[in-house]
Amino acid sequence: MTRLLGTSAQDIEKAARLLRDGECVAFPTETVYGLGADARNGRAVAGIYAAKGRPSFNPLIIHVPDANSARDYGVWSDEAQLLADAFWPGPLSLVLPLRENSGLSELVTAGLPSVAIRVPAGDLAQGLLRAFEGPVAAPSANPSGRISPTSAQHVFSGLEGKIAAVLDGGACIVGLESTIVGLAGTPTLLRAGGVPREAIEHVLGARLIDPQDGEISAPGQLTSHYAPRAKMRLNAQSWDEGEKTLGFGQMECDLNLSESSDLAEAAANLFGHLHLLDAMNADRIAVAPIPQTGLGVAINDRLSRAAAPR
Numbered sequence: 001m002t003r004l005l006g007t008s009a010q011d012i013e014k015a016a017r018l019l020r021d022g023e024c025v026a027f028p029t030e031t032v033y034g035l036g037a038d039a040r041n042g043r044a045v046a047g048i049y050a051a052k053g054r055p056s057f058n059p060l061i062i063h064v065p066d067a068n069s070a071r072d073y074g075v076w077s078d079e080a081q082l083l084a085d086a087f088w089p090g091p092l093s094l095v096l097p098l099r100e101n102s103g104l105s106e107l108v109t110a111g112l113p114s115v116a117i118r119v120p121a122g123d124l125a126q127g128l129l130r131a132f133e134g135p136v137a138a139p140s141a142n143p144s145g146r147i148s149p150t151s152a153q154h155v156f157s158g159l160e161g162k163i164a165a166v167l168d169g170g171a172c173i174v175g176l177e178s179t180i181v182g183l184a185g186t187p188t189l190l191r192a193g194g195v196p197r198e199a200i201e202h203v204l205g206a207r208l209i210d211p212q213d214g215e216i217s218a219p220g221q222l223t224s225h226y227a228p229r230a231k232m233r234l235n236a237q238s239w240d241e242g243e244k245t246l247g248f249g250q251m252e253c254d255l256n257l258s259e260s261s262d263l264a265e266a267a268a269n270l271f272g273h274l275h276l277l278d279a280m281n282a283d284r285i286a287v288a289p290i291p292q293t294g295l296g297v298a299i300n301d302r303l304s305r306a307a308a309p310r
């Protein structure tokens, strides 16, 4: 049975105790709900893969309460310091060279010589990490290949009975996963996400490079990911008969990502609206064009994965 826990100190302590016991606990971050387990406990991490039905070659992001704790696991650099100062806690993950004797389970890094680390914002995430006093490995708390959860209800509908507990902190503010920047070599944008590329480039004073074509540096980036059951049509200039429609800006549609064309609001609504359209048993979902600027880049990336043939 999956327990629903709230925001009280006792509930946070209960969740931390479950993590210590090697159980999987879903918790809210500002991006999406994560499915957490003790990153030093291989059996616990295996429980994440089992609950999600996730291909085991995907390395996981570890979550820690602050930059100081991050240094216990990743080899620190000037660039890491600049980005941590500017964006942590917040929706940015850094891939750093893995420190020797990090104590992390090899299942977390999938055997890579690097580790992805993030300091999430939000009282519940921070409270849980501080109560647990250790690194928490956490992918998004959805069955593999399905839409990422931005509410405790989403987590329940995907994973009920498969995990020990869900900490319910309401809806996620950002609604998109973290941006992932690789700092194991030249700073690289591994995944677009909650922090726009330009903001990171501004802080670094340098352009981020894109991963080499064909090189799978963020192997979680399978093309058909975040998929609703329905067929998706993107950049729709008008709606066709029988489609459920996802709008952006002033227009008639079933659901609107942001009537005021606000990309941050659209990002926060994206997965929730896809869940709702899916729940309407749509056969086909049409999506209005989203500008390819700022957070729009990450939104379009998620949409094209959701629309990929499968």
Ligand code: TXA
Pocket (backbone or CB within 6 Å): 029, 031, 032, 033, 034, 035, 058, 059, 060, 061, 093, 095, 109, 112, 114, 115, 116, 118, 120, 138, 139, 140, 141, 176, 177, 178, 180, 190, 191, 217, 218, 219, 220, 221
């Ligand atoms: O916002 C987020 O990042 C959410 C919340 C829960 O924190 N987490 C999340 O985790 O999106 P997940 O497992 O769905 O995505 C992790 C991504 C994958 O694309 C994975 O391949 C990449 O991080 N990754 C992890 N470790 C890596 C490494 N050492 N090198 C390159 N990519 C890595």
Ligand code: MG
Pocket (backbone or CB within 6 Å): 139, 140, 148
């Ligand atoms: Mg995910």
